[in-house]
Every structure is written in structure tokens, then in C-alpha cells.
Amino acid sequence: MDVSQKRRVSRLKRQARVRKKIRGTSECPRLSVFRSAKHISAQIIEDATGRTIVAASTLGSDVDMPVKGNVEAAKAVGSIIAKKALDQNIKKVVFDRNGFLYQGRIQALADAAREAGLKL
Numbered sequence: 001m002d003v004s005q006k007r008r009v010s011r012l013k014r015q016a017r018v019r020k021k022i023r024g025t026s027e028c029p030r031l032s033v034f035r036s037a038k039h040i041s042a043q044i045i046e047d048a049t050g051r052t053i054v055a056a057s058t059l060g061s062d063v064d065m066p067v068k069g070n071v072e073a074a075k076a077v078g079s080i081i082a083k084k085a086l087d088q089n090i091k092k093v094v095f096d097r098n099g100f101l102y103q104g105r106i107q108a109l110a111d112a113a114r115e116a117g118l119k120l
Contacts, residue, residue, distance in 0.1 A: 015099030022096050023047050031081070031093040031120065033109055035100055038069040042081045042109060044093060054088055056081040074105035078112030085118055092119040 001009075024030025024047040033042045041057035056077050058068035063076045085093065100106050114120055 011099040013099075018096065018099065022094050024094055024096075028092050028094055029053060029090060030096050031113070031118075032096040033098055033100065033106055035074075035098075035105055036069070040069070040074050040077055040105055040109065042077055042113075044081065044085055044090060053090065054081060054084040056084060069105075071105055071108045074108040075112040078109035079116045081109075082113040082116030082118040086116075091117075095120045 022030060024045050026046055026048060029044050029046045031042060031044050033040070039058040041055070041059065043055040044053045045051070046053055056062055058065070058073050058077060062080050063073055065073050065076065067073065085091075095110055097106050102110075110120055
């Protein structure tokens with residue numbers, strides 16, 4: 001097993017450990033974040049039905065930046081997801097970091113969502 005496989009397995013273990021404790025309800029859905037080397041995406045999920053309510057990503061046309069894998073792009077995705085959630089009358093969510101460490105782009109996305117009016 002090479003280093004990248006070990007990192008992936010470690011993240012999936014952290015993800016399972018966190019997911020045991022976090023559930024998104026209809027009153028307070030789950031904000032799940034995924035980070036790759038070049039992009040970042042976030043979606044708000046209602047776990048009771050397994051339905052994605054709102055999604056935002058640097059892959060879509062929402063974020064208009066030249067570099068999409070940095071902290072500024074994560075802040076843009078955080079503010080976009082918060083605006084879309086507030087349009088859907090969602091004010092409070094549970095933050096799911098998806099096994100990633102709460103630093104850098106993950107933290108920037110969460111802080112931007114808070115600043116845009118979403119309660120995490």
C-alpha cells in the first residue's frame with residue numbers, strides 16, 4: 001500500500017467516525033464538503049430522504065476564478081452555498097468535514113458560510 005492509498009484509507013476511517021455522530025434532519029440538514037487537489041465542493045443533504053437540497057462547487061459556473069483549488073475559491077463556494085441555502089429557507093446546518101482536517105480550505109469554506117448568514 002503506497003502513501004496515497006494510506007491517506008485515502010485514513011480519511012475514510014475519519015469520515016466514518018465523524019458520520020456516526022452527525023445526522024442531517026429536515027430542520028437542520030448536513031453541509032458536506034469534499035476537497036480535491038484542484039477543486040472543492042459542498043452540498044446540503046437531508047439524511048432522512050438522502051436528498052441533496054443545495055450544492056455548489058468550483059466545477060460549476062458559480063465560481064468565476066482562474067485558480068479553483070485555493071482558499072479564495074473555497075470562500076467563494078462557502079458564500080454561494082450559504083446564499084442558496086438561505087433562498088431555500090435553510091438557516092441552520094450541521095457541518096460535516098467529511099474526514100478532512102478542519103484547516104485551510106475547509107475552514108475557509110465554513111467561515112465564509114457563517115459570514116454569509118448560515119449557522120453552523
